[in-house]
Amino acid sequence: MTKSEGATVDVAVVGAGPAGLIAGLAMAEVGFKTAIIGPPADPRDGRTAALFQASVALLKRLGAWLLVAPSTEPLDAIRLIDATGALFRAPEVTFHAREIGEEAFGYNVPNAVLTAALEQLAASRVRRIVTPAVTAIAPGPESVTLTIAEGETLDCRLVAAADGRQSPSRDAAGITPKRWSYDQGAVVCTFEHTRPHNRISTEFHRRCGPLTVVPAPGNASNLVWVDTLSEAERLAALDDAAFITELGRHLQGLLGQVTLRSPRRMFPLSGQTAEPMAQNRIALIGEAGHVIPPIGAQGLNLSFRDAATLADVAAAARDAGEDIGGAKAMAHYSAARRFDVTSRIWTVDLLNRSLLSDYAPVHLLRGLGLFALSTLPPLRRRIMREGIAPPQSTPKLMQPTA
Numbered sequence: 001m002t003k004s005e006g007a008t009v010d011v012a013v014v015g016a017g018p019a020g021l022i023a024g025l026a027m028a029e030v031g032f033k034t035a036i037i038g039p040p041a042d043p044r045d046g047r048t049a050a051l052f053q054a055s056v057a058l059l060k061r062l063g064a065w066l067l068v069a070p071s072t073e074p075l076d077a078i079r080l081i082d083a084t085g086a087l088f089r090a091p092e093v094t095f096h097a098r099e100i101g102e103e104a105f106g107y108n109v110p111n112a113v114l115t116a117a118l119e120q121l122a123a124s125r126v127r128r129i130v131t132p133a134v135t136a137i138a139p140g141p142e143s144v145t146l147t148i149a150e151g152e153t154l155d156c157r158l159v160a161a162a163d164g165r166q167s168p169s170r171d172a173a174g175i176t177p178k179r180w181s182y183d184q185g186a187v188v189c190t191f192e193h194t195r196p197h198n199r200i201s202t203e204f205h206r207r208c209g210p211l212t213v214v215p216a217p218g219n220a221s222n223l224v225w226v227d228t229l230s231e232a233e234r235l236a237a238l239d240d241a242a243f244i245t246e247l248g249r250h251l252q253g254l255l256g257q258v259t260l261r262s263p264r265r266m267f268p269l270s271g272q273t274a275e276p277m278a279q280n281r282i283a284l285i286g287e288a289g290h291v292i293p294p295i296g297a298q299g300l301n302l303s304f305r306d307a308a309t310l311a312d313v314a315a316a317a318r319d320a321g322e323d324i325g326g327a328k329a330m331a332h333y334s335a336a337r338r339f340d341v342t343s344r345i346w347t348v349d350l351l352n353r354s355l356l357s358d359y360a361p362v363h364l365l366r367g368l369g370l371f372a373l374s375t376l377p378p379l380r381r382r383i384m385r386e387g388i389a390p391p392q393s394t395p396k397l398m399q400p401t402a
């Protein structure tokens, strides 16, 4: 199909990873004629994401929750164990969701199950264009013209750029990201264990980064083991038996005997921010707008809030008779996302760097902070709520339904 009157939508989403699919479905949900353009997500992505209640509310609202729920595990509590070996050993702290009136903080959801469910819904709700890539993005005063690998073109009023951390759409918008890397990597895999996890996610705070075990259905958990880059590379290259021995040692017997259920993968840690988050009819969603280390399970939850916020902003512009991709709507979206994104990125960065620091007073401060959390219920409740919920007003699509 060449460019024609028929090849026009309100919103084109570039990228069909988890962030792009959720953004496309959110835009369709508020009434926009939407296209999602890109290759299907890799079904072998063995990662999982801890999705908090507001993200689950969005999945419920879109009708996706019933499709993914059987493969998820609730996260009833989060336990922090100080394994830094620091002189000032912090007390163990366990946060229970029931302390803030919730049954669970959220659910551990396999990425591949999530993207398969969202693709299933997208097939009937949006124009789903499966192509290796959008090869050109040309923003103009009234619309944006996209060209796909096969040579076809499509016009839209607004682009949701969800094409990952390299994001060609972000380049087309004229937004230059700020990037940095950590000398750390995360080893991820799924493993089985003989003792139950009791739906508690446990973070061992170690000097080279946290080692986190997130409950999966049955006697299984997902591992996110952050260590120095060289150590993460060594751990990823070990044979299974040697890796299990090391993992068992670090888990301190918490989950009994462990066996591997999946291959291991290693992700080098990096960070990225983009300012503004929208310009020239192109709004950044997911890792196109922010990359955050896998500490504290924030990345995809932020992306869900990007998607629901863009739906709010564009619907409000339309209802006011304004241009959904105009400068006013773009500034509104950018401002609405700024505090949430930057506060999460800097909190995770600070937590990570406080573990890596060789400076004793930093460990003392961290220990005192955890001590305060273990003893002061109001502070605990505040931190719990802020850790899982949007800091400002909750976007409409993420508000709990009755």
Ligand SMILES: Cc1cc2nc3c(=O)[nH]c(=O)nc-3n(C[C@H](O)[C@H](O)[C@H](O)COP(=O)(O)OP(=O)(O)OC[C@H]3O[C@@H](n4cnc5c(N)ncnc54)[C@H](O)[C@@H]3O)c2cc1C
Pocket: 014, 015, 016, 017, 018, 019, 020, 037, 038, 039, 040, 041, 047, 048, 049, 050, 051, 132, 133, 134, 135, 162, 163, 164, 165, 167, 168, 186, 188, 224, 267, 285, 286, 287, 288, 294, 297, 298, 299, 300, 301, 302, 303
């Ligand atoms: C180890 C690890 C653990 C994590 N754990 C959690 C967690 O517990 N909780 C949480 O909230 N987050 C977590 N995250 C973060 C989460 O996984 C990411 O935020 C999420 O996967 C990023 O999704 P995305 O859709 O933005 O990007 P991607 O998944 O990278 O998708 C981008 C898509 O765009 C496509 N694309 C690229 N260029 C083009 C183009 N030109 N045209 C069309 N399409 C294009 C790509 O093919 C890809 O499909 C974790 C991340 C890691 C690394």
